[in-house]
Amino acid sequence: MEQRYAKILATGMYLPEKVISNEELSERYGFDVSTYLSGITLRHIAAENECASDMGVKAAEAALEKANMKPEDIDLLIMTTDTPDYVTPPTAPAIAYKLGASNAGAFDINGACADATIGLSIASQHIMLDKTINNVLVVAPYAMSKWLDWDNKVLAPMLGDGASAAIVTVSNEPGYITSTIVADGQYWDGYGVYVGTKYPVTKEMVEKKEHLLRFHPNFHKYPPDVNYGHWPDVIRKSLKKAGYTEKDLDMVILTQVRLADIEQTMENLGLPLEKTHWIMHKYGYTGSACAFMALEDALNEGKIKKGDLVAFCTSGVGYVMSSALFRWV
Structure with a gap:
């Protein structure tokens, strides 16, 4: 083949x-x-x-x-x-x-x-x-x-x-190299839009605004380090699959929800902030859209060049996290 x-x-x-x-x-x-x-x-x-x-x-x-x-x-x-x-x-x-x-x-x-x-x-x-x-x-x-x-x-x-x-x-030539997905479903009841087969919409829900984004009544809090405590390991899993180490990375694109999380992740990885990029001060936090926005902004600023090893790492409520490695070709 x-x-x-x-x-x-x-x-x-x-x-x-x-x-x-x-x-x-x-x-x-x-x-x-x-x-x-x-x-x-x-x-x-x-x-x-x-x-x-x-x-x-x-x-x-x-x-x-x-x-x-x-x-x-x-x-x-x-x-x-x-x-x-x-x-x-x-x-x-x-x-x-x-x-x-x-x-x-x-x-x-x-x-x-x-x-x-x-x-x-x-x-x-x-x-x-x-x-x-x-x-x-x-x-x-x-x-x-x-x-x-x-x-x-x-x-x-x-x-x-x-x-x-x-x-x-x-x-x-190889661009995509490998990826990793991790999840921890114990946090399903942190916060979210709790509408669906478990919570069908009712008149009472709408009157109480319970059909909107909210904290679940269980109020299962995420630990403060839920992102920066796990992102580095999710990235390392992909690096290990591909035979690379943190030092091989040229750019790391992360979920743009908190600048402090990005800073602490880069410190954990032993990488300078010059090897990441953030945009929440320009565009706000745009959830699913933020990673590609950060990638485009980094490209526009000339921070990614041919041959660079680029890692993506994003996370979502529930929780789900994923990393992927690409060679920029």
């Missing part, structure tokens, strides 16, 4: 027009929200008539333009988010239809804010194992503002909206 490889060809992103600053929220809440938001200074908010697929299409169009590709060139479209248009049907076919990707198969994955990295891995593996799939579009929209209770002074200030996309394509 012919050896096939996959690489990241292009990225794209989209941010809604409306912006809410920390200062605006601080005035509303009567305290400085910046005191617990590590690095976040603002958040973009989707328009009332703007949904996840709408934003995803705009990010996808930007990626296609950079790749000099047409929607018809896409063989597979993977939508990664925990804020889809609907519980069902899936959102990926709607994005493909709106985009004009008439030749693409399409499906959703939900790994909460870890899912973009998982999507990259799945896209790469499809290309490497199926010679009929040469171009995969991974679309990561995030529309959590639709589920926010703005009276929740802890969760609401953390989150914003946006979308990003990455095109993974067949390559004549």
